[in-house]
Amino acid sequence: MNPELKKSIDELIASNKVVVFMKGNRQFPMCGFSNTVVQILNVMDVPYHTVNILEDDAIRSGMKEYSQWPTFPQVYINGDFFGGCDIMIEAYQSGELKEQLEIALNS
Amino acid sequence: MSITADQVKEKLTSALEATSVEVVDTSGGCGSAFEVYVVSPQFEGKTLIARHRLVNDALKAEMAAIHALSIKKAQTPAQAAAAAAAAPASS
Numbered sequence: 001m002n003p004e005l006k007k008s009i010d011e012l013i014a015s016n017k018v019v020v021f022m023k024g025n026r027q028f029p030m031c032g033f034s035n036t037v038v039q040i041l042n043v044m045d046v047p048y049h050t051v052n053i054l055e056d057d058a059i060r061s062g063m064k065e066y067s068q069w070p071t072f073p074q075v076y077i078n079g080d081f082f083g084g085c086d087i088m089i090e091a092y093q094s095g096e097l098k099e100q101l102e103i104a105l106n107s
Numbered sequence: 108m109s110i111t112a113d114q115v116k117e118k119l120t121s122a123l124e125a126t127s128v129e130v131v132d133t134s135g136g137c138g139s140a141f142e143v144y145v146v147s148p149q150f151e152g153k154t155l156i157a158r159h160r161l162v163n164d165a166l167k168a169e170m171a172a173i174h175a176l177s178i179k180k181a182q183t184p185a186q187a188a189a190a191a192a193a194a195p196a197s198s
Contacts, residue, residue, distance in 0.1 A: 068160075070170075082155075082156060083155055083156045083159060084159075086159070086177050086178045087155045087156060087159060087178075090155060090178075090179070090180065090181070096155065
């Protein structure tokens with residue numbers, strides 16, 4: 001993938017504890033799966049940064065390659081790819097998400 | 108070609124040595140969307156994302172024909188046992 005794009009993604013996920021690559025934004029999610037992730041993060045009451053992949057085809061295709069994950073939303077916590085909607089739900093229910101977010105926000 | 112829930116189940120059982128696999132066809136019968144619940148000892152010590160990647164890799168050949176795959180649970184036998192003990196009322 002384009003090295004400049006990779007560098008800007010690297011910087012983005014390094015400078016924000018929680019980043020969500022999604023369809024739409026936190027006020028107006030454009031897809032149910034993206035909406036689910038936004039709702040979970042709102043409930044967790046943590047600061048997070050969103051990137052609207054519908055506005056940028058380079059990011060949209062770039063992120064699939066970067067994460068080696070075929071779908072959106074994609075959630076990064078503390079610089080690591082955490083997962084998509086299924087994982088967020090599972091981790092939220094099991095308490096693992098809370099744990100990971102606490103680690104991330106206190107690091 | 109269309110994929111059946113049984114094919115998905117068989118694949119996951121053999122690839123992941125799964126002790127329990129539940130596959131729900133959510134496509135309304137056209138065989139292109141599934142929910143899966145997997146319990147496998149191979150998940151031991153792996154993060155959720157690593158577990159989901161294992162599931163995706165096991166179904167690599169089928170993924171081309173599957174429109175949507177939702178991994179609802181990817182647990183180790185110990186986690187599944189703990190969950191079952193915590194919620195004996197739900198099957």
